[in-house]
Amino acid sequence: MENEKTFTEIMDALVAECESVLKKYLPDPRNMPEGEQYASLVAEAMQYSAMAGGKRLRPLLIARICDMYGGRRELAEPFMAALEMIHNYSLVHDDLPAMDDDDYRRGRKTTHIVFGEGMAVLAGDALLNFAYETAVCAFSAARTTAETAAVIRSLKILAKNAGIYGMVGGQCADLEAENRQEEVTGDMLQYIHSHKTACLIDSGFEIGAILAGAPEEDIRRLEQIALYTGLAFQIQDDILDVIGDSAELGKPVGSDEEEGKTTYVTLYGLDRASRRVQELSSRALEEFDKLSVRDGFLRELILRLVSRRK
Protein backbone atom coordinates (compact mmCIF):
# COMPACT_ATOMS: atom_id res chain seq x y z
CA MET A 1 0.00 0.00 0.00
CA GLU A 2 1.24 3.48 -0.80
CA ASN A 3 0.01 5.03 2.40
CA GLU A 4 -1.98 4.45 5.54
CA LYS A 5 -4.88 6.63 4.46
CA THR A 6 -5.56 4.60 1.35
CA PHE A 7 -5.73 1.34 3.30
CA THR A 8 -8.09 2.76 5.90
CA GLU A 9 -10.26 4.39 3.26
CA ILE A 10 -10.65 1.16 1.28
CA MET A 11 -11.28 -0.74 4.50
CA ASP A 12 -13.98 1.65 5.72
CA ALA A 13 -15.72 1.59 2.36
CA LEU A 14 -15.69 -2.22 2.28
CA VAL A 15 -17.01 -2.51 5.84
CA ALA A 16 -19.82 -0.07 5.00
CA GLU A 17 -20.68 -2.14 1.90
CA CYS A 18 -20.75 -5.35 3.97
CA GLU A 19 -23.05 -3.76 6.54
CA SER A 20 -25.42 -2.48 3.90
CA VAL A 21 -25.56 -5.88 2.16
CA LEU A 22 -26.20 -7.59 5.50
CA LYS A 23 -28.93 -5.10 6.37
CA LYS A 24 -30.54 -5.57 2.97
CA TYR A 25 -30.94 -9.32 3.48
CA LEU A 26 -31.68 -9.54 7.22
CA PRO A 27 -35.39 -9.62 8.17
CA ASP A 28 -36.51 -6.20 9.38
CA PRO A 29 -38.47 -6.53 12.65
CA ARG A 30 -40.28 -3.25 11.92
CA ASN A 31 -41.30 -4.30 8.44
CA MET A 32 -42.06 -8.01 8.43
CA PRO A 33 -43.68 -9.66 5.40
CA GLU A 34 -47.47 -9.89 5.65
CA GLY A 35 -48.64 -12.54 8.09
CA GLU A 36 -45.20 -12.93 9.67
CA GLN A 37 -45.43 -10.28 12.38
CA TYR A 38 -45.46 -12.89 15.17
CA ALA A 39 -41.83 -13.65 14.34
CA SER A 40 -40.72 -10.04 14.79
CA LEU A 41 -39.05 -10.66 18.17
CA VAL A 42 -36.68 -13.26 16.74
CA ALA A 43 -36.01 -10.88 13.83
CA GLU A 44 -35.13 -8.22 16.40
CA ALA A 45 -32.75 -10.60 18.17
CA MET A 46 -31.14 -11.49 14.82
CA GLN A 47 -30.63 -7.79 14.04
CA TYR A 48 -29.34 -7.09 17.54
CA SER A 49 -26.56 -9.64 17.22
CA ALA A 50 -25.74 -9.27 13.53
CA MET A 51 -25.76 -5.45 13.37
CA ALA A 52 -23.52 -4.96 16.42
CA GLY A 53 -20.41 -3.96 14.51
CA GLY A 54 -17.40 -6.22 14.27
CA LYS A 55 -14.66 -6.44 11.67
CA ARG A 56 -16.87 -7.87 8.85
CA LEU A 57 -13.69 -9.67 7.84
CA ARG A 58 -15.32 -12.66 6.15
CA PRO A 59 -17.79 -10.87 3.82
CA LEU A 60 -15.15 -8.23 3.13
CA LEU A 61 -12.82 -10.96 1.82
CA ILE A 62 -15.53 -12.30 -0.48
CA ALA A 63 -16.20 -8.82 -1.88
CA ARG A 64 -12.57 -7.81 -2.38
CA ILE A 65 -11.49 -11.11 -3.92
CA CYS A 66 -14.54 -11.15 -6.20
CA ASP A 67 -13.49 -7.64 -7.37
CA MET A 68 -9.85 -8.74 -7.73
CA TYR A 69 -10.87 -11.34 -10.30
CA GLY A 70 -13.36 -9.06 -12.01
CA GLY A 71 -16.41 -10.95 -10.75
CA ARG A 72 -19.98 -9.68 -10.38
CA ARG A 73 -20.91 -8.46 -6.91
CA GLU A 74 -24.54 -9.40 -7.59
CA LEU A 75 -23.51 -13.06 -7.34
CA ALA A 76 -21.28 -12.45 -4.31
CA GLU A 77 -23.66 -10.38 -2.17
CA PRO A 78 -25.93 -13.23 -1.00
CA PHE A 79 -22.81 -15.14 0.09
CA MET A 80 -21.35 -12.07 1.85
CA ALA A 81 -24.53 -11.77 3.92
CA ALA A 82 -24.79 -15.53 4.46
CA LEU A 83 -21.21 -15.93 5.69
CA GLU A 84 -21.56 -13.05 8.14
CA MET A 85 -24.86 -14.54 9.42
CA ILE A 86 -23.09 -17.86 10.04
CA HIS A 87 -20.29 -16.07 11.90
CA ASN A 88 -22.83 -14.20 14.01
CA TYR A 89 -25.00 -17.23 14.81
CA SER A 90 -21.86 -18.95 16.15
CA LEU A 91 -21.17 -15.97 18.43
CA VAL A 92 -24.75 -15.96 19.79
CA HIS A 93 -24.60 -19.68 20.62
CA ASP A 94 -20.98 -19.46 21.89
CA ASP A 95 -22.01 -16.79 24.40
CA LEU A 96 -24.82 -18.93 25.91
CA PRO A 97 -24.47 -19.98 29.56
CA ALA A 98 -24.13 -23.61 28.43
CA MET A 99 -21.12 -22.63 26.30
CA ASP A 100 -18.76 -19.72 27.17
CA ASP A 101 -21.31 -17.93 29.39
CA ASP A 102 -20.41 -14.40 28.32
CA ASP A 103 -22.58 -11.44 29.35
CA TYR A 104 -20.84 -8.90 27.10
CA ARG A 105 -19.53 -8.86 23.54
CA ARG A 106 -18.11 -5.84 21.70
CA GLY A 107 -19.06 -3.76 24.74
CA ARG A 108 -22.77 -4.63 24.54
CA LYS A 109 -24.89 -7.13 26.45
CA THR A 110 -25.01 -10.48 24.68
CA THR A 111 -28.17 -11.67 22.95
CA HIS A 112 -29.32 -14.05 25.71
CA ILE A 113 -28.90 -11.33 28.34
CA VAL A 114 -31.20 -9.00 26.39
CA PHE A 115 -33.71 -11.46 24.88
CA GLY A 116 -33.48 -14.45 27.23
CA GLU A 117 -31.79 -17.79 26.67
CA GLY A 118 -34.59 -19.48 24.75
CA MET A 119 -34.87 -16.61 22.29
CA ALA A 120 -31.06 -16.54 21.89
CA VAL A 121 -31.06 -20.24 20.95
CA LEU A 122 -33.79 -19.48 18.39
CA ALA A 123 -32.03 -16.33 17.10
CA GLY A 124 -28.86 -18.37 16.47
CA ASP A 125 -30.88 -21.08 14.73
CA ALA A 126 -32.70 -18.43 12.70
CA LEU A 127 -29.42 -16.78 11.62
CA LEU A 128 -27.87 -20.09 10.60
CA ASN A 129 -30.94 -21.12 8.63
CA PHE A 130 -31.36 -17.67 7.10
CA ALA A 131 -27.77 -17.85 5.87
CA TYR A 132 -28.87 -20.66 3.56
CA GLU A 133 -32.14 -18.92 2.64
CA THR A 134 -29.95 -15.96 1.63
CA ALA A 135 -27.17 -17.88 -0.15
CA VAL A 136 -29.67 -19.62 -2.45
CA CYS A 137 -30.75 -16.16 -3.67
CA ALA A 138 -27.48 -16.16 -5.65
CA PHE A 139 -29.04 -18.65 -8.09
CA SER A 140 -31.39 -15.90 -9.27
CA ALA A 141 -28.37 -13.73 -10.14
CA ALA A 142 -26.63 -16.47 -12.15
CA ARG A 143 -26.81 -15.80 -15.91
CA THR A 144 -24.90 -18.77 -17.30
CA THR A 145 -24.54 -22.48 -16.59
CA ALA A 146 -20.99 -21.76 -15.41
CA GLU A 147 -22.28 -19.20 -12.91
CA THR A 148 -24.93 -21.63 -11.64
CA ALA A 149 -22.18 -24.23 -11.19
CA ALA A 150 -20.07 -21.66 -9.30
CA VAL A 151 -23.00 -20.91 -6.98
CA ILE A 152 -23.47 -24.64 -6.30
CA ARG A 153 -19.76 -25.04 -5.55
CA SER A 154 -19.77 -21.97 -3.27
CA LEU A 155 -22.82 -23.30 -1.43
CA LYS A 156 -21.00 -26.58 -0.79
CA ILE A 157 -17.93 -24.76 0.55
CA LEU A 158 -20.07 -22.45 2.71
CA ALA A 159 -21.89 -25.42 4.24
CA LYS A 160 -18.86 -27.66 4.75
CA ASN A 161 -16.77 -24.94 6.40
CA ALA A 162 -19.60 -24.09 8.81
CA GLY A 163 -20.47 -27.63 9.87
CA ILE A 164 -19.14 -30.72 11.59
CA TYR A 165 -16.11 -30.90 9.25
CA GLY A 166 -15.56 -27.18 9.76
CA MET A 167 -16.42 -24.66 12.46
CA VAL A 168 -18.83 -26.83 14.50
CA GLY A 169 -16.22 -29.61 14.60
CA GLY A 170 -13.73 -27.10 15.99
CA GLN A 171 -16.24 -25.89 18.59
CA CYS A 172 -16.91 -29.49 19.61
CA ALA A 173 -13.18 -30.18 20.13
CA ASP A 174 -12.82 -26.85 21.95
CA LEU A 175 -15.65 -27.75 24.34
CA GLU A 176 -14.07 -31.14 24.94
CA ALA A 177 -10.66 -29.55 25.52
CA GLU A 178 -12.21 -27.32 28.18
CA ASN A 179 -13.91 -30.23 29.90
CA ARG A 180 -11.10 -32.74 29.82
CA GLN A 181 -8.65 -33.18 32.67
CA GLU A 182 -5.94 -34.78 30.56
CA GLU A 183 -3.44 -32.81 28.49
CA VAL A 184 -4.62 -31.11 25.30
CA THR A 185 -2.11 -32.09 22.60
CA GLY A 186 -0.62 -29.82 19.95
CA ASP A 187 -2.43 -31.91 17.34
CA MET A 188 -5.81 -31.25 18.98
CA LEU A 189 -5.04 -27.54 19.33
CA GLN A 190 -4.12 -27.37 15.63
CA TYR A 191 -7.43 -29.09 14.82
CA ILE A 192 -9.36 -26.57 16.94
CA HIS A 193 -7.62 -23.56 15.35
CA SER A 194 -7.88 -24.81 11.79
CA HIS A 195 -11.56 -25.70 12.17
CA LYS A 196 -12.99 -23.16 14.59
CA THR A 197 -11.18 -20.15 13.14
CA ALA A 198 -9.65 -20.89 9.75
CA CYS A 199 -12.65 -22.58 8.12
CA LEU A 200 -14.94 -19.52 7.95
CA ILE A 201 -11.95 -17.42 6.84
CA ASP A 202 -11.46 -20.01 4.10
CA SER A 203 -15.03 -19.41 2.91
CA GLY A 204 -14.13 -15.73 2.73
CA PHE A 205 -11.04 -16.41 0.61
CA GLU A 206 -12.46 -19.09 -1.68
CA ILE A 207 -16.04 -18.07 -2.46
CA GLY A 208 -15.32 -14.68 -4.04
CA ALA A 209 -12.71 -16.30 -6.29
CA ILE A 210 -14.98 -19.17 -7.32
CA LEU A 211 -17.90 -16.87 -8.12
CA ALA A 212 -15.60 -14.67 -10.22
CA GLY A 213 -14.31 -17.67 -12.18
CA ALA A 214 -10.71 -17.39 -10.90
CA PRO A 215 -8.14 -19.95 -12.14
CA GLU A 216 -8.18 -23.26 -10.23
CA GLU A 217 -4.54 -22.80 -9.24
CA ASP A 218 -5.39 -19.49 -7.57
CA ILE A 219 -8.33 -21.04 -5.73
CA ARG A 220 -6.01 -23.72 -4.33
CA ARG A 221 -3.52 -21.03 -3.26
CA LEU A 222 -6.27 -18.99 -1.61
CA GLU A 223 -7.25 -22.09 0.36
CA GLN A 224 -3.65 -22.33 1.63
CA ILE A 225 -3.51 -18.59 2.37
CA ALA A 226 -6.74 -18.91 4.37
CA LEU A 227 -5.34 -21.75 6.45
CA TYR A 228 -2.03 -19.96 7.21
CA THR A 229 -3.82 -16.69 7.93
CA GLY A 230 -6.48 -18.35 10.11
CA LEU A 231 -3.91 -20.24 12.17
CA ALA A 232 -1.68 -17.18 12.58
CA PHE A 233 -4.73 -15.06 13.49
CA GLN A 234 -5.67 -17.49 16.28
CA ILE A 235 -2.12 -17.84 17.67
CA GLN A 236 -1.83 -14.04 17.66
CA ASP A 237 -5.09 -14.03 19.65
CA ASP A 238 -3.46 -16.31 22.23
CA ILE A 239 -0.35 -14.08 22.31
CA LEU A 240 -2.41 -10.92 22.80
CA ASP A 241 -4.18 -12.56 25.72
CA VAL A 242 -0.78 -12.61 27.45
CA ILE A 243 0.94 -9.43 26.27
CA GLY A 244 -1.92 -7.29 25.00
CA ASP A 245 -3.38 -4.07 26.29
CA SER A 246 -6.71 -4.88 27.89
CA ALA A 247 -8.19 -1.48 26.99
CA GLU A 248 -7.29 -1.96 23.32
CA LEU A 249 -8.48 -5.56 23.29
CA GLY A 250 -11.80 -4.78 24.97
CA LYS A 251 -11.41 -7.83 27.20
CA PRO A 252 -9.24 -8.67 30.22
CA VAL A 253 -5.66 -9.78 29.53
CA GLY A 254 -4.56 -13.09 31.02
CA SER A 255 -8.06 -14.60 30.98
CA ASP A 256 -6.90 -17.75 29.16
CA GLU A 257 -4.36 -18.63 31.84
CA GLU A 258 -6.82 -17.78 34.60
CA GLU A 259 -9.36 -20.15 33.09
CA GLY A 260 -6.69 -22.87 32.77
CA LYS A 261 -7.20 -22.85 29.01
CA THR A 262 -4.65 -24.60 26.80
CA THR A 263 -3.46 -22.21 24.10
CA TYR A 264 -0.56 -22.15 21.69
CA VAL A 265 1.27 -19.97 24.21
CA THR A 266 0.69 -22.22 27.25
CA LEU A 267 1.72 -25.23 25.14
CA TYR A 268 4.82 -23.86 23.40
CA GLY A 269 5.70 -20.58 25.14
CA LEU A 270 5.60 -17.00 23.91
CA ASP A 271 8.78 -17.10 21.78
CA ARG A 272 7.81 -20.14 19.79
CA ALA A 273 4.29 -18.76 19.36
CA SER A 274 5.67 -15.51 17.92
CA ARG A 275 8.00 -17.41 15.58
CA ARG A 276 5.08 -19.55 14.42
CA VAL A 277 3.00 -16.46 13.61
CA GLN A 278 5.95 -15.09 11.62
CA GLU A 279 6.40 -18.37 9.76
CA LEU A 280 2.70 -18.71 8.93
CA SER A 281 2.36 -15.12 7.77
CA SER A 282 5.48 -15.46 5.57
CA ARG A 283 3.98 -18.55 3.97
CA ALA A 284 0.64 -16.79 3.46
CA LEU A 285 2.30 -13.83 1.75
CA GLU A 286 4.55 -16.11 -0.32
CA GLU A 287 1.47 -17.87 -1.70
CA PHE A 288 -0.29 -14.55 -2.13
CA ASP A 289 2.55 -13.24 -4.30
CA LYS A 290 2.19 -16.24 -6.60
CA LEU A 291 -1.46 -15.47 -7.43
CA SER A 292 -2.23 -14.52 -11.03
CA VAL A 293 -3.50 -11.11 -9.86
CA ARG A 294 -2.11 -8.45 -7.50
CA ASP A 295 -3.90 -6.51 -4.79
CA GLY A 296 -1.95 -4.27 -2.41
CA PHE A 297 -4.91 -3.79 -0.08
CA LEU A 298 -5.47 -7.50 0.46
CA ARG A 299 -1.74 -8.14 0.96
CA GLU A 300 -1.67 -5.45 3.62
CA LEU A 301 -4.83 -6.82 5.21
CA ILE A 302 -3.28 -10.28 5.61
CA LEU A 303 -0.20 -8.70 7.16
CA ARG A 304 -2.27 -6.65 9.58
CA LEU A 305 -4.50 -9.55 10.55
CA VAL A 306 -1.58 -11.65 11.75
CA SER A 307 0.39 -8.84 13.39
CA ARG A 308 -2.52 -6.97 14.94
CA ARG A 309 -2.33 -5.56 18.46
CA LYS A 310 -6.07 -5.86 19.20
Added chain:
Amino acid sequence: MENEKTFTEIMDALVAECESVLKKYLPDPRNMPEGEQYASLVAEAMQYSAMAGGKRLRPLLIARICDMYGGRRELAEPFMAALEMIHNYSLVHDDLPAMDDDDYRRGRKTTHIVFGEGMAVLAGDALLNFAYETAVCAFSAARTTAETAAVIRSLKILAKNAGIYGMVGGQCADLEAENRQEEVTGDMLQYIHSHKTACLIDSGFEIGAILAGAPEEDIRRLEQIALYTGLAFQIQDDILDVIGDSAELGKPVGSDEEEGKTTYVTLYGLDRASRRVQELSSRALEEFDKLSVRDGFLRELILRLVSRRK
Protein backbone atom coordinates in the same frame (compact mmCIF):
# COMPACT_ATOMS: atom_id res chain seq x y z
CA MET B 1 -56.51 -49.16 1.11
CA GLU B 2 -57.81 -52.68 0.63
CA ASN B 3 -56.67 -53.95 4.01
CA GLU B 4 -54.79 -53.07 7.16
CA LYS B 5 -51.89 -55.36 6.39
CA THR B 6 -51.05 -53.63 3.14
CA PHE B 7 -50.99 -50.18 4.76
CA THR B 8 -48.74 -51.33 7.60
CA GLU B 9 -46.45 -53.19 5.24
CA ILE B 10 -45.97 -50.19 2.98
CA MET B 11 -45.49 -47.97 6.02
CA ASP B 12 -42.88 -50.22 7.60
CA ALA B 13 -40.97 -50.50 4.34
CA LEU B 14 -40.98 -46.70 3.88
CA VAL B 15 -39.84 -46.05 7.46
CA ALA B 16 -37.00 -48.56 7.01
CA GLU B 17 -35.98 -46.81 3.78
CA CYS B 18 -36.02 -43.41 5.49
CA GLU B 19 -33.85 -44.72 8.33
CA SER B 20 -31.35 -46.26 5.96
CA VAL B 21 -31.10 -43.06 3.90
CA LEU B 22 -30.62 -41.01 7.07
CA LYS B 23 -27.95 -43.40 8.32
CA LYS B 24 -26.19 -43.28 4.97
CA TYR B 25 -25.79 -39.49 5.12
CA LEU B 26 -25.23 -38.89 8.86
CA PRO B 27 -21.58 -38.70 9.99
CA ASP B 28 -20.53 -42.00 11.58
CA PRO B 29 -18.73 -41.33 14.89
CA ARG B 30 -16.89 -44.66 14.60
CA ASN B 31 -15.72 -43.96 11.08
CA MET B 32 -14.94 -40.28 10.73
CA PRO B 33 -13.15 -38.92 7.64
CA GLU B 34 -9.37 -38.66 8.08
CA GLY B 35 -8.33 -35.77 10.27
CA GLU B 36 -11.85 -35.25 11.63
CA GLN B 37 -11.76 -37.60 14.63
CA TYR B 38 -11.86 -34.72 17.14
CA ALA B 39 -15.44 -34.05 16.05
CA SER B 40 -16.59 -37.61 16.80
CA LEU B 41 -18.42 -36.65 20.00
CA VAL B 42 -20.72 -34.22 18.21
CA ALA B 43 -21.23 -36.89 15.52
CA GLU B 44 -22.26 -39.27 18.30
CA ALA B 45 -24.72 -36.73 19.70
CA MET B 46 -26.15 -36.19 16.19
CA GLN B 47 -26.62 -39.94 15.76
CA TYR B 48 -28.10 -40.29 19.24
CA SER B 49 -30.83 -37.79 18.54
CA ALA B 50 -31.48 -38.54 14.87
CA MET B 51 -31.47 -42.35 15.09
CA ALA B 52 -33.86 -42.52 18.05
CA GLY B 53 -36.88 -43.72 16.10
CA GLY B 54 -39.88 -41.51 15.49
CA LYS B 55 -42.47 -41.58 12.74
CA ARG B 56 -40.12 -40.42 9.93
CA LEU B 57 -43.24 -38.75 8.56
CA ARG B 58 -41.51 -35.94 6.66
CA PRO B 59 -38.93 -37.95 4.65
CA LEU B 60 -41.56 -40.63 4.10
CA LEU B 61 -43.81 -38.07 2.41
CA ILE B 62 -40.98 -36.96 0.11
CA ALA B 63 -40.23 -40.55 -0.89
CA ARG B 64 -43.84 -41.62 -1.45
CA ILE B 65 -44.84 -38.51 -3.38
CA CYS B 66 -41.68 -38.70 -5.49
CA ASP B 67 -42.68 -42.30 -6.35
CA MET B 68 -46.30 -41.26 -7.01
CA TYR B 69 -45.14 -38.94 -9.78
CA GLY B 70 -42.59 -41.39 -11.14
CA GLY B 71 -39.59 -39.36 -9.90
CA ARG B 72 -36.05 -40.57 -9.24
CA ARG B 73 -35.28 -41.44 -5.63
CA GLU B 74 -31.62 -40.55 -6.19
CA LEU B 75 -32.65 -36.89 -6.37
CA ALA B 76 -35.04 -37.20 -3.41
CA GLU B 77 -32.77 -39.03 -0.96
CA PRO B 78 -30.56 -36.06 0.04
CA PHE B 79 -33.73 -34.07 0.76
CA MET B 80 -35.28 -36.95 2.74
CA ALA B 81 -32.20 -37.02 5.00
CA ALA B 82 -31.96 -33.23 5.18
CA LEU B 83 -35.60 -32.72 6.17
CA GLU B 84 -35.38 -35.34 8.91
CA MET B 85 -32.14 -33.71 10.20
CA ILE B 86 -33.94 -30.36 10.40
CA HIS B 87 -36.83 -31.96 12.28
CA ASN B 88 -34.40 -33.60 14.71
CA TYR B 89 -32.27 -30.49 15.30
CA SER B 90 -35.46 -28.67 16.29
CA LEU B 91 -36.28 -31.40 18.82
CA VAL B 92 -32.77 -31.26 20.36
CA HIS B 93 -32.95 -27.49 20.81
CA ASP B 94 -36.63 -27.58 21.90
CA ASP B 95 -35.73 -29.99 24.72
CA LEU B 96 -33.01 -27.70 26.15
CA PRO B 97 -33.54 -26.28 29.67
CA ALA B 98 -33.81 -22.78 28.14
CA MET B 99 -36.72 -23.99 25.97
CA ASP B 100 -39.13 -26.81 27.00
CA ASP B 101 -36.69 -28.35 29.51
CA ASP B 102 -37.54 -31.97 28.76
CA ASP B 103 -35.44 -34.82 30.19
CA TYR B 104 -37.08 -37.55 28.12
CA ARG B 105 -38.21 -37.97 24.52
CA ARG B 106 -39.52 -41.15 22.92
CA GLY B 107 -38.76 -42.93 26.20
CA ARG B 108 -35.03 -42.07 26.11
CA LYS B 109 -33.01 -39.39 27.86
CA THR B 110 -32.78 -36.23 25.78
CA THR B 111 -29.52 -35.21 24.10
CA HIS B 112 -28.50 -32.57 26.66
CA ILE B 113 -29.08 -35.01 29.53
CA VAL B 114 -26.69 -37.52 27.94
CA PHE B 115 -24.09 -35.21 26.33
CA GLY B 116 -24.43 -32.00 28.36
CA GLU B 117 -26.09 -28.74 27.38
CA GLY B 118 -23.19 -27.24 25.43
CA MET B 119 -22.79 -30.34 23.29
CA ALA B 120 -26.58 -30.46 22.71
CA VAL B 121 -26.51 -26.88 21.41
CA LEU B 122 -23.67 -27.88 19.07
CA ALA B 123 -25.36 -31.14 18.02
CA GLY B 124 -28.49 -29.20 17.03
CA ASP B 125 -26.39 -26.66 15.13
CA ALA B 126 -24.47 -29.50 13.47
CA LEU B 127 -27.69 -31.26 12.40
CA LEU B 128 -29.18 -28.07 10.97
CA ASN B 129 -26.01 -27.24 9.05
CA PHE B 130 -25.52 -30.83 7.91
CA ALA B 131 -29.05 -30.78 6.50
CA TYR B 132 -27.83 -28.22 3.95
CA GLU B 133 -24.53 -30.02 3.39
CA THR B 134 -26.66 -33.07 2.58
CA ALA B 135 -29.34 -31.37 0.48
CA VAL B 136 -26.72 -29.86 -1.87
CA CYS B 137 -25.61 -33.44 -2.67
CA ALA B 138 -28.77 -33.62 -4.81
CA PHE B 139 -27.07 -31.39 -7.39
CA SER B 140 -24.67 -34.24 -8.16
CA ALA B 141 -27.65 -36.49 -8.97
CA ALA B 142 -29.30 -33.97 -11.33
CA ARG B 143 -28.93 -35.03 -14.98
CA THR B 144 -30.75 -32.22 -16.77
CA THR B 145 -31.15 -28.45 -16.45
CA ALA B 146 -34.75 -29.07 -15.38
CA GLU B 147 -33.58 -31.36 -12.58
CA THR B 148 -31.00 -28.81 -11.42
CA ALA B 149 -33.76 -26.18 -11.38
CA ALA B 150 -35.97 -28.55 -9.35
CA VAL B 151 -33.16 -29.05 -6.82
CA ILE B 152 -32.71 -25.26 -6.51
CA ARG B 153 -36.46 -24.80 -5.99
CA SER B 154 -36.57 -27.62 -3.41
CA LEU B 155 -33.61 -26.10 -1.56
CA LYS B 156 -35.45 -22.78 -1.34
CA ILE B 157 -38.59 -24.46 0.01
CA LEU B 158 -36.57 -26.54 2.49
CA ALA B 159 -34.82 -23.42 3.82
CA LYS B 160 -37.87 -21.15 3.94
CA ASN B 161 -40.04 -23.69 5.75
CA ALA B 162 -37.35 -24.29 8.37
CA GLY B 163 -36.51 -20.65 9.11
CA ILE B 164 -37.93 -17.42 10.44
CA TYR B 165 -40.83 -17.49 7.94
CA GLY B 166 -41.41 -21.13 8.81
CA MET B 167 -40.69 -23.37 11.79
CA VAL B 168 -38.39 -21.00 13.71
CA GLY B 169 -40.99 -18.22 13.39
CA GLY B 170 -43.56 -20.59 14.91
CA GLN B 171 -41.19 -21.52 17.73
CA CYS B 172 -40.57 -17.84 18.43
CA ALA B 173 -44.30 -17.10 18.68
CA ASP B 174 -44.78 -20.23 20.80
CA LEU B 175 -42.06 -19.10 23.23
CA GLU B 176 -43.65 -15.65 23.41
CA ALA B 177 -47.10 -17.18 23.97
CA GLU B 178 -45.71 -19.13 26.93
CA ASN B 179 -44.08 -16.06 28.43
CA ARG B 180 -46.90 -13.59 27.97
CA GLN B 181 -49.48 -12.90 30.62
CA GLU B 182 -52.10 -11.49 28.23
CA GLU B 183 -54.49 -13.67 26.22
CA VAL B 184 -53.13 -15.67 23.29
CA THR B 185 -55.48 -14.99 20.36
CA GLY B 186 -56.83 -17.49 17.88
CA ASP B 187 -54.89 -15.69 15.18
CA MET B 188 -51.62 -16.17 17.03
CA LEU B 189 -52.42 -19.82 17.71
CA GLN B 190 -53.15 -20.38 14.02
CA TYR B 191 -49.78 -18.73 13.20
CA ILE B 192 -47.97 -21.03 15.66
CA HIS B 193 -49.64 -24.18 14.31
CA SER B 194 -49.19 -23.30 10.65
CA HIS B 195 -45.54 -22.36 11.13
CA LYS B 196 -44.24 -24.64 13.85
CA THR B 197 -45.98 -27.77 12.64
CA ALA B 198 -47.35 -27.40 9.12
CA CYS B 199 -44.24 -25.88 7.48
CA LEU B 200 -41.97 -28.94 7.74
CA ILE B 201 -44.90 -31.14 6.70
CA ASP B 202 -45.25 -28.86 3.68
CA SER B 203 -41.61 -29.55 2.74
CA GLY B 204 -42.53 -33.24 2.90
CA PHE B 205 -45.50 -32.78 0.56
CA GLU B 206 -43.95 -30.34 -1.92
CA ILE B 207 -40.34 -31.43 -2.40
CA GLY B 208 -41.00 -34.97 -3.67
CA ALA B 209 -43.48 -33.60 -6.21
CA ILE B 210 -41.15 -30.83 -7.40
CA LEU B 211 -38.21 -33.20 -7.81
CA ALA B 212 -40.40 -35.59 -9.79
CA GLY B 213 -41.58 -32.81 -12.10
CA ALA B 214 -45.24 -32.99 -10.98
CA PRO B 215 -47.76 -30.57 -12.62
CA GLU B 216 -47.80 -27.08 -11.05
CA GLU B 217 -51.48 -27.45 -10.22
CA ASP B 218 -50.72 -30.58 -8.19
CA ILE B 219 -47.87 -28.83 -6.36
CA ARG B 220 -50.25 -26.04 -5.37
CA ARG B 221 -52.80 -28.60 -4.16
CA LEU B 222 -50.15 -30.46 -2.15
CA GLU B 223 -49.26 -27.17 -0.45
CA GLN B 224 -52.92 -26.82 0.59
CA ILE B 225 -53.11 -30.45 1.70
CA ALA B 226 -49.97 -29.92 3.81
CA LEU B 227 -51.49 -26.88 5.53
CA TYR B 228 -54.83 -28.59 6.29
CA THR B 229 -53.09 -31.76 7.44
CA GLY B 230 -50.53 -29.89 9.56
CA LEU B 231 -53.20 -27.81 11.29
CA ALA B 232 -55.45 -30.82 11.90
CA PHE B 233 -52.47 -32.80 13.17
CA GLN B 234 -51.66 -30.11 15.75
CA ILE B 235 -55.26 -29.63 16.92
CA GLN B 236 -55.57 -33.40 17.26
CA ASP B 237 -52.43 -33.21 19.44
CA ASP B 238 -54.16 -30.70 21.68
CA ILE B 239 -57.30 -32.91 21.82
CA LEU B 240 -55.26 -35.98 22.72
CA ASP B 241 -53.64 -34.06 25.57
CA VAL B 242 -57.14 -33.84 27.11
CA ILE B 243 -58.81 -37.12 26.16
CA GLY B 244 -55.87 -39.38 25.27
CA ASP B 245 -54.48 -42.45 26.95
CA SER B 246 -51.21 -41.47 28.60
CA ALA B 247 -49.72 -44.95 28.13
CA GLU B 248 -50.44 -44.84 24.39
CA LEU B 249 -49.23 -41.25 24.06
CA GLY B 250 -46.01 -41.85 25.97
CA LYS B 251 -46.51 -38.60 27.87
CA PRO B 252 -48.82 -37.46 30.67
CA VAL B 253 -52.37 -36.43 29.71
CA GLY B 254 -53.53 -32.98 30.80
CA SER B 255 -50.05 -31.47 30.81
CA ASP B 256 -51.09 -28.54 28.60
CA GLU B 257 -53.79 -27.38 31.04
CA GLU B 258 -51.49 -27.93 34.01
CA GLU B 259 -48.85 -25.72 32.39
CA GLY B 260 -51.50 -23.06 31.66
CA LYS B 261 -50.79 -23.47 27.95
CA THR B 262 -53.20 -21.96 25.44
CA THR B 263 -54.26 -24.63 22.94
CA TYR B 264 -57.03 -24.93 20.38
CA VAL B 265 -59.00 -26.84 23.03
CA THR B 266 -58.55 -24.29 25.84
CA LEU B 267 -59.45 -21.53 23.38
CA TYR B 268 -62.48 -23.07 21.63
CA GLY B 269 -63.46 -26.16 23.64
CA LEU B 270 -63.31 -29.84 22.80
CA ASP B 271 -66.37 -29.97 20.52
CA ARG B 272 -65.30 -27.16 18.27
CA ALA B 273 -61.75 -28.56 18.16
CA SER B 274 -63.07 -31.94 16.99
CA ARG B 275 -65.28 -30.32 14.37
CA ARG B 276 -62.29 -28.29 13.13
CA VAL B 277 -60.18 -31.44 12.76
CA GLN B 278 -63.05 -33.01 10.77
CA GLU B 279 -63.39 -29.96 8.56
CA LEU B 280 -59.65 -29.70 7.89
CA SER B 281 -59.27 -33.37 7.11
CA SER B 282 -62.26 -33.27 4.74
CA ARG B 283 -60.68 -30.37 2.91
CA ALA B 284 -57.31 -32.15 2.74
CA LEU B 285 -58.90 -35.28 1.26
CA GLU B 286 -61.04 -33.25 -1.14
CA GLU B 287 -57.88 -31.61 -2.53
CA PHE B 288 -56.11 -34.95 -2.53
CA ASP B 289 -58.84 -36.49 -4.70
CA LYS B 290 -58.36 -33.75 -7.28
CA LEU B 291 -54.66 -34.57 -7.83
CA SER B 292 -53.71 -35.88 -11.27
CA VAL B 293 -52.51 -39.15 -9.69
CA ARG B 294 -54.04 -41.57 -7.17
CA ASP B 295 -52.39 -43.21 -4.17
CA GLY B 296 -54.46 -45.21 -1.69
CA PHE B 297 -51.63 -45.42 0.84
CA LEU B 298 -51.09 -41.67 1.02
CA ARG B 299 -54.83 -40.99 1.26
CA GLU B 300 -55.05 -43.41 4.18
CA LEU B 301 -51.96 -41.87 5.78
CA ILE B 302 -53.52 -38.39 5.76
CA LEU B 303 -56.69 -39.81 7.29
CA ARG B 304 -54.74 -41.58 10.02
CA LEU B 305 -52.55 -38.57 10.80
CA VAL B 306 -55.53 -36.39 11.62
CA SER B 307 -57.60 -39.01 13.44
CA ARG B 308 -54.78 -40.70 15.32
CA ARG B 309 -55.17 -41.76 18.94
CA LYS B 310 -51.49 -41.37 19.83
